[in-house]
Amino acid sequence: MAGSRMKLELSRVVQGRSRLGVLRGLGRTGQHSLEVPGCLLYTHFGTVPHLTQDTLHTLSNLPSVTQVTLSNIAEHQEVLEEFKDGFRKFAGLHDTVLYCSLHDPATFCPTGYTTNKTVSVWGSGGRIELTVAKFMALQKTVQPDWYQSMADGETWQNNTSRKRVRKSVDRTLTHLDECLLVHQKSQELEGVEVFGVVEGGDILEERLRSAKETAKRPVAGFCLDGLQTGTMDQALRTQLITAVTKELPEDKPRLLQGVGRPDEVLACVEAGVDLFESFFPFQVTERGCALCFSFDVSPDPERAGRAPPAVLELDEERDTAGETQQNGGLNLDDQTQMTSFEINLKDKRYQDDFRPLVDGCGCYCCKNHQRAYLHHLLVTNELLAGVLLMIHNTAHYHSFFDALREALANDKLDLLKRRVLREKEMTRKP
Incomplete structure (x- = not known):
């Protein structure tokens, strides 16, 4: 895996943690950029809910990165494989950077379905179990510009035991290593960036271990998972994010999953978060x-x-x-x-x-x-x-x-x- 083209150039850091800058070198050719703090364009299967492409482009300040989720895409794998030209072309998405995440941040994800070897995503037809091999086959089919690595994120319930949280961190690191191994040997994924996932539930030591270990891997950025709205109070979330971001390299972006409310966004930016998923407007619309x-x-x-x-x-x-x-x-x-x-x-x-x-x-x-x-x-x-x-x-x-x-x-x-x-x-x- 060649060195990452994606680079975060910070123009200033306010009060020690809030970061202002530009994420450069996005896309296969590296011609796109995204201002931070910023958010991604939330979609269902490449389409912003309720809007056609024409309607969408009447909006002027849209981000250059479009988020698609494996929970939407996994059930259409055969069709995409037959199409052969990647998801961007399939969905008619032009001139945008494609980011592929595991779950849809606006949809509740049932728990209790993760094993040592698999994670599950939920499409309209129900549960789809993914091994690393199947997960990576999907990435080759989608051909995103960047994707989050496979992760065991099932530790957001408050009563999760320390043992279960430790297991989630271990599994997530193992998944990351296995994904990187396949990635490095894959021609289809040349020039594609991988984001490592930081887990650890509400246990500080596990969060720090996850962050430190993930930062040692050749990842382009980090997804902070298991901190979704409704899973913990803002004070604890801020405390955990502040501690985690201290362990992460300055020049790589931090993407927070599942948080969209404006007051929470502000608190998380102050704790050192750069990127958010913009599913909140969709929830409000619904x-x-x-x-x-x-x-x-x-x-x-x-x-x-x-x-x-x-x-x-x-x-x-x-x-x-x-x-x-x-x-x-x-x-x-x-x-x-x-x-x-x-x-x-x-x-x-x-x-x-x-x-x-x-x-x-x-x-x-x-x-x-x-x-x-x-x-x-x-x-x-x-x-x-x-x-x-x-x-x-x-x-x-x-x-x-x-x-x-x-x-x-x-x-x-x-x-x-x-x-x-x-x-x-x-x-x-x-």
Whole structure:
């Protein structure tokens, strides 16, 4: 395996841990790059849910890396093998970097199916068991630009024993070594990068062991697994990530799996995370909700021609989210529950609300439609509701990452946190 082309160039590190920079040398020819902190484009089988390629490309600030998951692809292996030209061509994805992960971050993954030799993924037809040989055969068929190594990530339940966590770290390292062995002998995977997976559940010593050992291998970057939303509280997650990132090389990216909520993203960036999966806008869309939180830290909205939508102060919406939170007794840590960063457009109050979803948002939905129309589409179960919500939620979320990078560049991270977290405070009012 030749030296990795993928290189993380940091322009600054804020408060010792938050990293701002550019991930360069992406793709087989190395012509792509991705700003960090950043996120990947979340897809189902290469397509952003609800959106056609044409609709998707009306959005301006999309990341250059598209995420596909083996849980979607494994059941179509024969078709892809027959096609022979790789998944990018098969799915009509042009000019994007392809990253292949094991599981879909927006879907719950049943546990108890991992063995010493196999991991399981779950497609629409049920469980598919993967050995290293089958996993690597899939990678050769997909021909991604980078992929995460096979890993035993089944240690995120709080009551997992220390022995089970240790076993997961051992298995994951063994899988990585076996994957690298096949990778190095494979012509089809020449120029493809591998990310090692850091496991360790909620046990600090195992996390550190996993990080140190993975860092010794010829990997291009790291996936931090088992820290998903709903599996542990943010304070513990931050503590573990902070300790782990100290053991990882500075010039390689760290991708956090299964965390997407804006408040959690901010905390994890402060702990040293570079990349996230952007499944959160999809989850919000599936709930019939619209992202509606403020992240504007720029006094001059016209700066340099690349202003993210000026999200105006949304005090009333914050109250709305707060009320929903209290009335429904929702658990903020559950991935399926509405969060305080969104508004529920199925709510009757929106049937006569003729404002855009977010004032000043430049997305197609906000420019052309009102909340009342989206409310109508949702209550009549029109497919267009999902399309319009996904356009807005994707645009809003990626603009949040623009604002995050800008805040890091201009020493405004604390201001951004105050903007974003005001929603959280609203939910805590007695």
